[in-house]
Amino acid sequence: MGCFEISKEKFLVLWMLFYLESTEINAQQRTYCNPLNLDYTYMIYNAHKDLSYRSGADPAVVRFKDEYYMFVTRSMGYWHSTDLTTWNFITPKKWYFQGSNAPAAFNYKDSLLYVAGNPSGSMSVLHSENPKNGEWNATPSILHELQDPALFIDEDGQSYMYWGSSNKFPIRAKKMDRSKRFRPSEEIRELFNLQPEKHGWERFGENHSDTILGGYIEGPWMTKYKNKYYLQYAAPGTEFNVYGDGVYIGDSPLGPFEYAPNNPFSYKPGGFINGAGHGSTVMGPGDQFWHFASMAVNVNIGWERRVGMFPTFFDDDGLLYSNTRFGDYPHYVPSVPDKKGLFRGWMLLSYKKPIRASSYIKGYDPKNMVDENIKTFWLAQENNDEQWIEIDLEQSGLVCALQVNYNDHKSDMYGKIPGLYHQYTIESSIDGKNWEILVDRSNNLKDVPNDYIELPTPKKVRFVRYKNIHVPTPHLSISGLRIFGKGNGKPPKSVKGFSVVRKSDRRDAQISWIPIKNAQGYNVFWGIAPNKLYSSWMVYDDNSLELKSLNIDQNYYFAIEAFNENGISKKSKIVTVE
Secondary structure, eight states: OOSSOOOHHHHHHHHHHHHHHHHHTTOSOOEEOSSOOOOOEEOOOGGGTTOOOEEOOSOEEEEETTEEEEEOTTOSSEEEESSSSSOEEEOOSSGGGTTOEEEEEEEETTEEEEEEEEEEEEEOOEEEEEGGGTEEEEOOOOEEEESSOEEEEOTTSOEEEEEOEESSSOEEEEEEEGGGTSEEOSOOEEEEOOOTTTBGGGSOSGGGOOSSSOOOEEEEEEEEETTEEEEEEEESOTTSTTOEEEEEEESSTTOOEEEOTTOOSEEOOSSSSEEEEEEEEEEOGGGOEEEEEEEEOOSSSTTOEEEEEEEEEEOTTOOEEEOOTTTTSOEEOTTSTTOTTOBOOOEESOTTOOEEESOOOTTOOGGGGGSSOTTOOEEOSSOSTTOEEEEEEEEEEEEEEEEEEEOOTTOOOOBOOTTOOOEEEEEEESSSSSOEEEEEOTTOOSOOTEEEEEEEEEEEEEEEEEEEEEOSSSSOEEEEEEEEEEOSSOOOOOOOSOEEEEOSSTTOEEEEOOOOTTOSEEEEEEESSTTOOOEEEEEESOSEEEEOOOBTTOOEEEEEEEEETTEEOOOOOOEEEO
16 A cells, blocks of 8 residues: 555555455565665674674675575675565585675576685685575685686576676686586686776766775676676775676677666665665566665775665666665565566655654764764663664654664674574654554564564654664664655655756766755756666755766766655756766
C-alpha cells in the first residue's frame, strides 16, 4: 500500500490486497535501504592492527543455481541469498577465505569459482559444487601477484583473468587454460588506463579536487550482454565521495574496447552515504540487473566501507547505467515483480528535526543523527539500557520505515566475532506523553549494524524514541536514525533559475539555482541526451554545485528536482550544455 492519508474503508481494502500480494511473493520485506544491513566482518589488516572498523568493500556477487553469493574483501567467509534481499553468512570449512582481498567469483556450469587478490604472493582458483555448505577445493597456486582480479569464462569455455589496482598501471588481462587448472598464458594484454585529462570523474580526491596525485584504476568486472563485452572498472579512490564505476565496451573479451560516453555509469557522490564503485553486476530475479558497489564510511580509516545495491539497466543503445537517484532511501526489493528496484517514494521525515538524548559526549551531539551524514555520530556517555534519543518530527507524519546506523567508535574488535547482536526498541507518540512500541528488537540475536525496518502498517507519528538495550561494541554510537514516510504538507514547487555554466576546463561545470523555501534538498541530473539523464547528485541545504566529473569531448543535458518530507517537485526544463 502507499504511504498517504486515506479513509478507513479504503485502507482496509488496500491492506488486504497488500497482505495477499506479500504472501504470494513470500516476502515480508518489500523494500530495502542502502547501505545494506549485513553482519560485516571487523577488518584484519596488518598495516592497521590498532584500528577497528567494519569491512564492507569490493563486493563480487554471482548467481549460482538460481541463488546468489556475495564475496567481500577480508570477510573470512561470504554471504548467501535466495532473493538478493536476505543474506546469511557462511563460514567456509577451510581457511581459504582468511585474508581474501578484492575477491572475484564466477558461475561456470556446476561449479562456483572464486579467486582473491594477493599483490605480493601466489593465488589459487577455488571451486565448489556446494558453496552453501562451505565446501571448497583449491587448484595449485599458479597465479601470482594479482591485485583486484576478475574471472570471466565465455560461452565457448575460454577463460580470462583481468586485474588492476594502480595509479600507474592499466587494467590488464591474460587468457587462462581451464583444462590445465586455469594455468595462465604468458602473454599479458594491456587494455586501458585512466585518462583524467579527458575524464573528469577519474581525477583523485574528494569531489575530484586533488590536482597533484593521480587516481587509481581498479576493480575490473566483466559482464556479457547481447554479444557485447562490458569491462567495468573503478576510480579514483575508495575513500572518496566520488568513487564510482566506469565501463569500456568491446566485441570480444580482450577488446579492443571503447569508452562509454555516459561514464561513470555507477556514481553516488551525495546523500547520507557516498560512493558506488568497485562493484559487480549480476542478473537478479525477473531478469533485472543489479550493481553491487562499495560505499564509503571513512571515519576510522579510509577503508571503512559498506555495500550498496542499485538497479542497473542496458538502454536501447547498449549503454550500461545504474539508477542511484535517492540511492540511500527505500527502494523495492528485487523480488517484488515489475518494480525493477524503483524508489518507493517514502521521504525523509527526520532531517534536522529537534532531537534530545539521555546523554552525550561533547563533540558527538545527538543532532549528528539527523544531519544525513554517516561520518558524524552521537556518542552516549554510557553503554547501557538507560540510554535513549528522542526525535520531534514537529508535526505528525505517516512513518513507513526506519533505519538505525551504528558507528564503530573505538570498538577495538577484530575478525569475524561470533555472537554479536543489537537489541533496542523504538517507540512512537502523537503527543509526547503516550507512547506505543513501533519497532521491537528487544529479543534480536543478530548483528545488524545498518538495521532497516519496514513497518507492516504505516503509523501516524510525531515523536520517535529509540531506547537502547544492548550493542556489541564498547561504546553506544549511532550515525543516523533515519525515519521514512510521508509528511502531511505540500511538496516543493519546481526549481526556477536553473543555470549550468561549463568552465574553461571542460571537465568542470558550475551549477546554480534559486533556492526554494520549503525544500530539504535537490537532485541534480545530467546525461548525454535528454532521455539519458542517468547520473544524479543529491544536494542538501545549498543552491549550487561544482560538478567536476564531465568528459571533455561530450555534450551534456541537465535538469533538477526539489524534494522535502512531503514529496518531490516536477523536474525543471532541460538545460543543454555543449
